[in-house]
Amino acid sequence: MTRLAVMGVGRIGGEVASLATLMGLADELVLYDQDPTFLRAQVLDISHTGLPVFLSTDPSDIKDADICVFAAGLPRNPDIKTRADLLAANLPVVRACAGLLDGFSGILVTVTNPMDINNYLLHRLTGLPRERCIGFGGQLDSARFALALHRRGLNGPAAVLGEHGEHQVPVFSRLKRPIEENLRLEILQELQGSSMDVIKGKGGTVFGPAYHIITLLKMLLSGTKETIPCSAVLKGEYQLSDCSLGVPARIGTDGIREIVTWDLDRWEQEKMADAGAFVRNLCRTVVP
Ligand SMILES: NC(=O)C1=CN([C@@H]2O[C@H](COP(=O)(O)OP(=O)(O)OC[C@H]3O[C@@H](n4cnc5c(N)ncnc54)[C@H](O)[C@@H]3O)[C@@H](O)[C@H]2O)C=CC1
Numbered sequence: 001m002t003r004l005a006v007m008g009v010g011r012i013g014g015e016v017a018s019l020a021t022l023m024g025l026a027d028e029l030v031l032y033d034q035d036p037t038f039l040r041a042q043v044l045d046i047s048h049t050g051l052p053v054f055l056s057t058d059p060s061d062i063k064d065a066d067i068c069v070f071a072a073g074l075p076r077n078p079d080i081k082t083r084a085d086l087l088a089a090n091l092p093v094v095r096a097c098a099g100l101l102d103g104f105s106g107i108l109v110t111v112t113n114p115m116d117i118n119n120y121l122l123h124r125l126t127g128l129p130r131e132r133c134i135g136f137g138g139q140l141d142s143a144r145f146a147l148a149l150h151r152r153g154l155n156g157p158a159a160v161l162g163e164h165g166e167h168q169v170p171v172f173s174r175l176k177r178p179i180e181e182n183l184r185l186e187i188l189q190e191l192q193g194s195s196m197d198v199i200k201g202k203g204g205t206v207f208g209p210a211y212h213i214i215t216l217l218k219m220l221l222s223g224t225k226e227t228i229p230c231s232a233v234l235k236g237e238y239q240l241s242d243c244s245l246g247v248p249a250r251i252g253t254d255g256i257r258e259i260v261t262w263d264l265d266r267w268e269q270e271k272m273a274d275a276g277a278f279v280r281n282l283c284r285t286v287v288p
């Protein structure tokens with residue numbers, strides 16, 4: 001029996017709950033949202049698939065979930081420039097929802113922006129071990145990076161580390177040929193703006209994130225031990241601590257099995273250090 005909880009069943013949470021049902025990933029879904037009318041509508045809509053999934057809206061069922069996807073809170077609109085600008089608005093949401101995770105011992109997948117800071121905050125507020133707190137965003141950024149490379153006729157493993165935000169760190173040193181600084185900066189700038197193009201056009205990103213969240217859930221449920229970029233609470237890895245940041249991590253049924261150390265080049269090391277400093281400073285403002 002697999003129980004999946006989704007907190008915040010809007011654009012992202014709703015799509016994940018729907019896809020998980022369609023793909024038969026969970027036997028039980030616990031859905032939670034602050035808007036009871038909307039929550040009821042989402043539950044009814046999923047139930048009308050007729051698929052054999054037990055649906056609960058009782059928040060006390062969240063604590064027994066195997067995995068909880070946290071997607072509650074405000075998304076960006078074209079007036080909100082960076083994901084970090086959502087921190088103040090989503091802080092009360094994270095604090096309120098952390099209370100519902102009392103006694104939860106499954107794996108928490110944090111999606112709500114600013115995701116890295118929220119993942120760290122939820123780790124601290126819930127006391128969940130860091131291996132069970134996975135911040136989602138690196139897979140999505142990496143897919144966008146792969147597209148940017150492909151458009152330029154470049155190939156190779158595309159991975160983005162660092163912040164899920166302005167301080168993202170595309171890893172160029174693992175590509176087949178050296179990439180000079182100007183092109184790196186051009187691609188970085190393109191990646192920084194890629195989700196805003198979707199937000200401006202349709203109100204928010206959904207298909208891309210939902211696909212990669214589902215892929216992550218499948219990894220967690222099957223234990224394939226793949227290495228993916230995701231945000232992890234760091235204790236000295238990449239010379240960083242007291243924050244959560246995008247790093248390569250081997251995933252298994254218990255969450256993060258190992259944070260993998262890649263040899264980054266000087267440009268990437270500097271960008272990682274900048275990302276770490278930026279996220280750590282924000283973490284300090286929210287963690288007592
Ligand atoms: N990490 C990533 O790669 C991505 C992160 N995001 C982030 O995910 C979050 C959700 O985005 P969307 O689904 O597009 O937003 P949305 O507005 O469609 O859905 C958010 C849901 O959260 C609910 N909510 C708000 N406050 C709540 C509370 N205190 N308790 C329970 N539910 C609450 C709302 O009622 C709403 O249904 C945003 O912060 C967005 O920036 C979105 C896409 C990708």
Ligand SMILES: O=C([O-])CC(=O)C(=O)O
Pocket residue numbers: 075076083113140195196205209
């Ligand atoms: O950009 C945003 O606000 C939503 C998000 O995190 C993404 O799609 O990567």
